[in-house]
Every structure is written in C-alpha cells, then in structure tokens.
Amino acid sequence: MTLLSVQAIFYYMAAASVASALLAVTRKNPVHSMLWVLALFLHVAGIFLLLGAEFLAAVQVIVYAGAILIFYLFVLMLLDLPDEEARPRFGKHWPLAAAVxxxxxxxxxxxxxxxxxxxxxxxxxxxxxxxxxxxxxxxxAAEGPPRGSLRDIGEALFGPFALPFEMASLVLLAAIVGAVVLARRRGAGS
Amino acid sequence: MIAPPGMVLGLSAVLFGIGVFGFLARRNIILMFVSAEIMLNAVNVSLVGFSQQLGEPRGQVLALFVIAVAAAEAGVGLGLVIALNRNKPGAAVEDLTELKW
Incomplete structure (x- = not known):
C-alpha cells in the first residue's frame, strides 16, 4: 500500500474512533452505548495494526472487545434497568464535565x-x-530486530518485564477473589 | 513512518477527553466504568504511538499491562455494582449516597 492510502486509513480510523467514543458517552440506551464502545475498540485495534502492533491489536479484539465488553454487557443486562431511557442521561453538572x-x-x-x-x-x-x-x-532500536514484532514483545515480557508480568497475574488473581467476595450474596456461607 | 505521530497523540488526547467527559457527566455507574475504559484505551493508543515512534517494544508491553489492569478493574467494579444493586436497585450514582449496607 502506498503511504497516502495508509494515512487515509489512519485518518478514517481516528475519525471513526472519536465519533464512536462521542456516541458511546452520549447515547441514552446503555446497550447502544456498549455497542458504540465496541466499534471504538475495533477501530482502535485497527490503529494498533497501522502502528505495527499486531499482537496488541489481537489482544485488543480478543480481551477488550471479546471479554471485557461482553462482561459489561452481561452485567448491564443482569441489572435490568427498564426506566433508564426515561431518566436524564447526564447529571446536572454536565456542562462542567464537558468543560473539563x-x-x-x-x-x-x-x-x-x-x-x-x-x-x-x-x-x-x-x-x-x-x-x-x-x-x-x-x-x-539500533541493535534490535525489526521493531514491534511479536518476538520483541515476548523477549521484553519474559526478560526485563518478567517481574511486572508475574505481578500482573497477581493483580488479576486479587481481582478475581475480590469480585467473588464482593458479588457473593450476604449470608450465604462465610 | 506510517501514521503521523503527532496525530496519534492528538487522537489519544481527544479520546481521553471524551472519556473524562463521560466519566464526569453520566449518571449510570456502568457507563462511568465504560468511560474509564475509554480513557485506558486512549492511554494505550499513545503508548503504542510512542512504541512505534521510538522503535522499541516496551510501550506495547506497558499497553498489555494496562489491558490486564483494565480487566481487573472491570471485574472488581462490576462486582461492586452487583453488590450495590442488591441493596438498592438501579445504577444511578446519585442514589448511592449512604456508605453502608
């Protein structure tokens, strides 16, 4: 692909991300908001692809769009908010929030x-x-192999970043335990 | 050089601003969490932009950690939402005024 078409694709992705983010925070129906956030995540994955971060683009689609967002949708449908569309979507202070x-x-x-x-x-x-x-x-960058490759990320992740990587697993474990403790029905067990 | 680096950071700034607006303005606590996810995504965009600009993978590794923390945040945050919803149905933040169960 020529440079010009790649840049055109980048600007399309950027504009679509901004538009879907704006729609996501302004839609009245929460499920519609979630779907716009899904569009945002997919376009951001496209930007990652353009920036040479193929692995991160895959992680973005699989983890963010596939796991986290579906989790949000699950909880949203679990809560059952029938009068959500009838109520105001923003608080009274929303101009201040927009200014910020x-x-x-x-x-x-x-x-x-x-x-x-x-x-x-x-x-x-x-x-x-x-x-x-x-x-x-x-x-x-001067001595390394082609940048942004999966091999680079793997070597960084299991070399200098090995300890943070293990700590990330600890954070996730703590989050699992915390979610179970928080969402457990009171009085059931314990 | 594929994408203009200044534009990547500008996009990140705009997305983060939208996330800030959503987090401050929405009444629904779940949509506030989603706005926080938008902010984390904006940070990821700028990290990947730095990674490409500086030609080294550490930015992408940091973005991976951001995704892991976002997953943890979603788990704990939505657990909190479910626990709160059991005591007071609905997801409006202004109903959550008493800090006791």
Missing part, C-alpha cells in the same frame, strides 16, 4: 504539539528529550 474534558484534551493536544521528541533513527541528542526513556530506547 475539553480543556484536558486541549491541554494535552497543545503539550504534544509544542514538544518535539526524538525519533528512533535520529542522532542522539537531537532535539530536547523530556524523559529518561528515549536514549535507552534508541540504543535498543
């Missing part, structure tokens, strides 16, 4: 537009480097 969201987005946008950051192939020390991450990253 807009100003946050504008702040981050301005910050990233005005801050140049180094690219992987540039010479060391070109341009201001805001974090300590960049020099080591450039060294890794």
């Amino acid at each position: 969201g807009l100003s946050f987005a504008a702040l981050v946008w301005l910050a990233q537009v005005r801050t140049p950051y180094p690219v992987g192939s540039g010479p060391v020390g070109s341009g201001p480097v805001g974090t300590g991450l960049a020099p080591a990253a450039r060294r890794l």
Whole structure:
C-alpha cells in the first residue's frame, strides 16, 4: 500500500474512533452505548495494526472487545434497568464535565504539539528529550530486530518485564477473589 | 513512518477527553466504568504511538499491562455494582449516597 492510502486509513480510523467514543458517552440506551464502545475498540485495534502492533491489536479484539465488553454487557443486562431511557442521561453538572474534558484534551493536544521528541533513527541528542526513556530506547532500536514484532514483545515480557508480568497475574488473581467476595450474596456461607 | 505521530497523540488526547467527559457527566455507574475504559484505551493508543515512534517494544508491553489492569478493574467494579444493586436497585450514582449496607 502506498503511504497516502495508509494515512487515509489512519485518518478514517481516528475519525471513526472519536465519533464512536462521542456516541458511546452520549447515547441514552446503555446497550447502544456498549455497542458504540465496541466499534471504538475495533477501530482502535485497527490503529494498533497501522502502528505495527499486531499482537496488541489481537489482544485488543480478543480481551477488550471479546471479554471485557461482553462482561459489561452481561452485567448491564443482569441489572435490568427498564426506566433508564426515561431518566436524564447526564447529571446536572454536565456542562462542567464537558468543560473539563475539553480543556484536558486541549491541554494535552497543545503539550504534544509544542514538544518535539526524538525519533528512533535520529542522532542522539537531537532535539530536547523530556524523559529518561528515549536514549535507552534508541540504543535498543539500533541493535534490535525489526521493531514491534511479536518476538520483541515476548523477549521484553519474559526478560526485563518478567517481574511486572508475574505481578500482573497477581493483580488479576486479587481481582478475581475480590469480585467473588464482593458479588457473593450476604449470608450465604462465610 | 506510517501514521503521523503527532496525530496519534492528538487522537489519544481527544479520546481521553471524551472519556473524562463521560466519566464526569453520566449518571449510570456502568457507563462511568465504560468511560474509564475509554480513557485506558486512549492511554494505550499513545503508548503504542510512542512504541512505534521510538522503535522499541516496551510501550506495547506497558499497553498489555494496562489491558490486564483494565480487566481487573472491570471485574472488581462490576462486582461492586452487583453488590450495590442488591441493596438498592438501579445504577444511578446519585442514589448511592449512604456508605453502608
């Protein structure tokens, strides 16, 4: 594919993500919101594909869209909210919330537009480097295999990130136990 | 260079802003959780953008951890919602004013 068509696909994905996110937070029917969030997750997976993160795109579709979102839908249908559409969808303070969201987005946008950051192939020390991450990253990129590949992620995950990886499993275990304890009917057992 | 990196970060900022708005404005506690998921997704977008820009996989590893934490958050949060719903039916946050069962 040519660069231009890839960029066109990227801009389509970006516009569709923003549109579906906006629709997700503004729909009155919660199930419709969930379906728009599903569209958002799929488009974000497409953006991951364009950015060369194939494994993460697969994880996004399988875990986020396939597991987490379905879990949300389960609970939403379990709760049975018949009068949800009749009630106001936003609280009374929603203009304030809109102002906060807009100003946050504008702040981050301005910050990233005005801050140049180094690219992987540039010479060391070109341009201001805001974090300590960049020099080591450039060294890794210089000696490593093609970036973003599954092999890279696996080696990082089971090499320098082995301890955080195990801690993530601990976090998930704690979440499982916590969910069981919280959602258990009071008086049943214990 | 496939996607313009500034645009990736801008998209991330806009998605995060939408998530903030949804979290602050919605009345339904489940949709507040979903807005938090939108924010986590925005952070993932920027992490993957950094990963591609800097040419190294650590950003994607961090994004994987973010997904794991999001799954944990969904589990605990929805467990809380079910527990609260048992005491007071509905999912409106302004009904949840008393911190006792």
